Structure formats: C-alpha cells, structure tokens
Amino acid sequence: MDSLGIILGGLGLALMAGLSGVGSSIGLVTAGNAAVGALKKRPEIFGPALVLSALPASQGLYGFVAYIIYQPFLTSNITVFNGGVMLAAGIAFGIVALASAIKMGQLLASGINALGSGSDVFAPTLILAAFPELYAILGLVVAILLKSLIV
Numbered sequence: 230m231d232s233l234g235i236i237l238g239g240l241g242l243a244l245m246a247g248l249s250g251v252g253s254s255i256g257l258v259t260a261g262n263a264a265v266g267a268l269k270k271r272p273e274i275f276g277p278a279l280v281l282s283a284l285p286a287s288q289g290l291y292g293f294v295a296y297i298i299y300q301p302f303l304t305s306n307i308t309v310f311n312g313g314v315m316l317a318a319g320i321a322f323g324i325v326a327l328a329s330a331i332k333m334g335q336l337l338a339s340g341i342n343a344l345g346s347g348s349d350v351f352a353p354t355l356i357l358a359a360f361p362e363l364y365a366i367l368g369l370v371v372a373i374l375l376k377s378l379i380v
Contacts, residue, residue, distance in 0.1 A: 231306070231307060231308060231309055231312075233309050233312065234307040234308050234309045234310075234311060234312035234313075235303065235305070235307055235312065236312065237309065237312030237313050237315060237316040238299075238302065238303045238307050238311065238312035238315040238316065239303060239312075240315075240316050240319065241299065241312070241314075241315030241316040241317070241318055241319030241320070242296055242299055242300060242303060242315065242319060243319065244316070244319030244320055244322075244323035245292050245295040245296050245299065245318065245319045245322055245323055245372065246292045246293060246295075246296045247292075247323065248292070248319075248322075248323030248324060248326060248327040249288045249289050249291060249292025249293075249295075249322070249323060249326035249327065249330070249365075250289045250292055251327060252285070252288050252289070252326050252327035252328065252329065252330030252331050253285050253286050253287070253288045253289030253290075253292075253326075253330045254289070255285075255330065255331045255334060256284075256285025256286075256288070256330035256331050256332075256333050256334025256335075256337075257282065257283070257285050257286055257334065258334070259285075259331070259334035259335055259337075259338050260281060260282035260283075260284070260285060260333075260334045260337040260338050260341060261282045262338070263278075263282070263337070263338035263339075263341040263342050263345075264278035264279065264281070264282045264341050266342065266345060267341050267342055267344055267345025267346075268345070269345075270345045270346070271344070271345050271347070274344045274345065277344060277351045278341050278344060278345075280351075280355075281337045281340055281341050281344075281351070281354055281355065281358070282337060282341060284333060284337060284358050284362070285330040285331075285333045285334045285337070287330075287362060287365065288326040288327075288329055288330035288333075288365045289326075289330070291322075291326060291365055291366070291368075291369045292322070292323070292326055294369065295318070295319075295322050295369055295372045295373075298372070298373060298376060299315055299318065299319075299372075299376065302315065302376075302379055303315070308380075310380070311379045311380065314375055314376075314378045314379050315379075317375060318371070318372040318375040318376065319372075321368060321371050321372060321375070322368040322369060322371065322372040324368075325364055325365060325367070325368030325371075326365050326368055326369075328364075329361045329362065329364045329365040329368070330361075330365070332361045333358055333361040333362060336354070336357055336358055336361065337354060337358055339354075340353070340354025340355075340357070340358075341354075
C-alpha cells in the first residue's frame, strides 16, 4: 500500500468535486440574487430568470462526473504516479470549473438584470452563457484524457 498515492489521488478527487461545487454555488447565488431583484420589478419573468439562474449548476455536475470516472482508481494499491495523475486532473479541472461557474453566474446576473429592466435578452444571454460553459466542458475533457495515463 502506498499512502502517498492514496493521498494524492484523494486530493485530486476532492479538488474535482470541491472546486466545481464551490464555483457552482457562487455562480448560482450570484445569478439567483439578480433574479430576486429582477422579480421585484417584473414578476412575470420568473420562468426565464429561473432557467438562467440555474445554469451555473452544470459545472458542479461535471465535477461529480469527473469524480465518478476517477473514483474506481483510488484503491489501496494505487501508485504515486497514478495518484499524481489524479491530482493533476483535479487541479486542472477544478480550477477551470471554479472560474467558469463564477464568471457564468456574473454573466447571467447581467442578463437577468436586463430582463428585469424590460429588455428581451433571454436568448442572447443563454447564448453568451455557452462560452464559459465551453471551458468547463473542455476542462472535463482534459481530465478524461489524463485518465488514459493511469496504468
């Protein structure tokens, strides 16, 4: 049993799930706060505001997917190298997901505020939200590709 491999792998898993979850939480609150403010002005926009404010949750879901993909490799006989790969994947994906979710929440908050002011910007806001989302997906792809290094 190699304790260092287990520690490195465990840290990688924690970063995948933890950082993406923190980012999603911050993004959700940022967009949700904007939705509450916008609903005071225009209660009829609840549906679009709900959809937009929920979008940053996706990064947390990607973190859970990454965790599920890597978790079977965290065994009592994991090598230091494999643990290091898991740590690298956790750092790479976790940081990207954290930043992506926070920035997505800020972008969505701007769109929700505009909806509250009477502008019809639901579709453009949804399209613009795809850009930070793309980087979360790319981060997940990098983590999946790094898995091929585990021997």
